[in-house]
Amino acid sequence: MDERHLLERCRKGDERAWVELVNRYWGLAFRIAYRILRNKEDAEDAVQEAFVQVFRSLPTFQHRSNFRTWFYRIVVRVAMARLPTEPVEPLEEGVEAEILECAHEDPEKIILVREKEQILDWAIQQLPPDWRTVLVLREVEGLSYAEIAEILGIPIGTVESRLFRARKKLRQILEPIFGDEWL
Amino acid sequence: MCEWERKVNAYWDNELEGEEAERVAEHLRNCFECQLALNSFQQIRQIFLRENLPTSPAAIAAALERLKCEGAFQTPKWRQWLLQFDLWLTQPKVAFKVAMAVSLVSALIMANLSAQISQAAERIQGSVQNAIQSVSLERVWQRLALLVQKPQRERR
Numbered sequence: 090m091d092e093r094h095l096l097e098r099c100r101k102g103d104e105r106a107w108v109e110l111v112n113r114y115w116g117l118a119f120r121i122a123y124r125i126l127r128n129k130e131d132a133e134d135a136v137q138e139a140f141v142q143v144f145r146s147l148p149t150f151q152h153r154s155n156f157r158t159w160f161y162r163i164v165v166r167v168a169m170a171r172l173p174t175e176p177v178e179p180l181e182e183g184v185e186a187e188i189l190e191c192a193h194e195d196p197e198k199i200i201l202v203r204e205k206e207q208i209l210d211w212a213i214q215q216l217p218p219d220w221r222t223v224l225v226l227r228e229v230e231g232l233s234y235a236e237i238a239e240i241l242g243i244p245i246g247t248v249e250s251r252l253f254r255a256r257k258k259l260r261q262i263l264e265p266i267f268g269d270e271w272l
Numbered sequence: 273m274c275e276w277e278r279k280v281n282a283y284w285d286n287e288l289e290g291e292e293a294e295r296v297a298e299h300l301r302n303c304f305e306c307q308l309a310l311n312s313f314q315q316i317r318q319i320f321l322r323e324n325l326p327t328s329p330a331a332i333a334a335a336l337e338r339l340k341c342e343g344a345f346q347t348p349k350w351r352q353w354l355l356q357f358d359l360w361l362t363q364p365k366v367a368f369k370v371a372m373a374v375s376l377v378s379a380l381i382m383a384n385l386s387a388q389i390s391q392a393a394e395r396i397q398g399s400v401q402n403a404i405q406s407v408s409l410e411r412v413w414q415r416l417a418l419l420v421q422k423p424q425r426e427r428r
Binding site: 099101102103104107108111112115116119120123124129132133136137140141144145209224225227228229233234249252253256257259260263264 | 278
């Protein structure tokens with residue numbers, strides 16, 4: 090079923106159309122929300138909330154912009170609103186120093202002690218939410234600078250700048266841990 | 273840090289075109305620092321793409337339930353009536369009365385049918401008896417005799 094037809098049916102309250110819409114876009118929404126929030130439960134709640142907002146705003150959706158872009162905007166907005174306002178405590182106190190110390194002593198040990206994904210989680214949490222969101226939209230969803238700018242309502246130059254800073258910061262964090270062999 | 277790194281960042285994202293992209297590509301061939309930067313960009317993307325995401329079907333079901341509570345699904349009128357009828361029918365008092373009524377009607381139908389069946393059986397029995405009586409015994413014997421003689425002739 091094409092998207093326009095599917096959305097029309099959702100607008101009319103067709104349950105089966107909603108089931109299809111949720112199943113079709115759940116993965117995409119979860120990918121973004123999870124990578125912004127870095128927590129499964131929070132991400133699932135955010136996606137649920139995003140779909141409710143889609144339901145509430147669907148009558149005003151005009152098909153002028155792409156549904157996907159419109160949906161991205163909702164998901165990002167909902168996920169960003171759920172981010173803690175105070176600076177994130179990345180890991181327990183002293184863990185960062187412990188990781189760096191282990192990496193210098195025995196790089197393989199660190200991989201055994203902590204999963205790579207946990208380290209990535211930790212590294213991504215070091216990024217400011219604005220940088221993190223731009224990075225997620227670019228790296229995971231493969232969106233262009235113009236698309237990201239449209240979704241976030243910021244200039245293209247800001248997208249470029251945030252992306253560059255986010256990558257630089259991740260590099261600064263991950264390189265001492267993984268050395269040359271990141272993967 | 274090489275001053276070209278920012279451009280390498282945009283180059284990696286395919287955001288540069290024509291001559292600008294060519295210039296960055298040319299620079300990348302000669303600058304070790306930018307090569308390292310490009311390599312790190314590649315690795316960051318790989319890490320994101322490899323990441324395992326732990327979503328669950330229960331969460332999708334919960335989202336649909338929430339949408340239902342919000343009134344996203346409008347049930348057609350005929351289904352609403354059907355649901356109301358179902359709710360009414362499944363009340364213990366109503367269910368008992370309906371079951372009794374159905375049993376009574378079934379018993380009446382069965383009784384009516386059994387009377388019709390026995391009448392039909394009687395009719396068949398009568399017509400068979402009539403048929404037997406109408407056949408003469410002499411003709412039956414003649415037929416039997418023919419049947420007995422026929423195989424004997426065939427053997428010879």
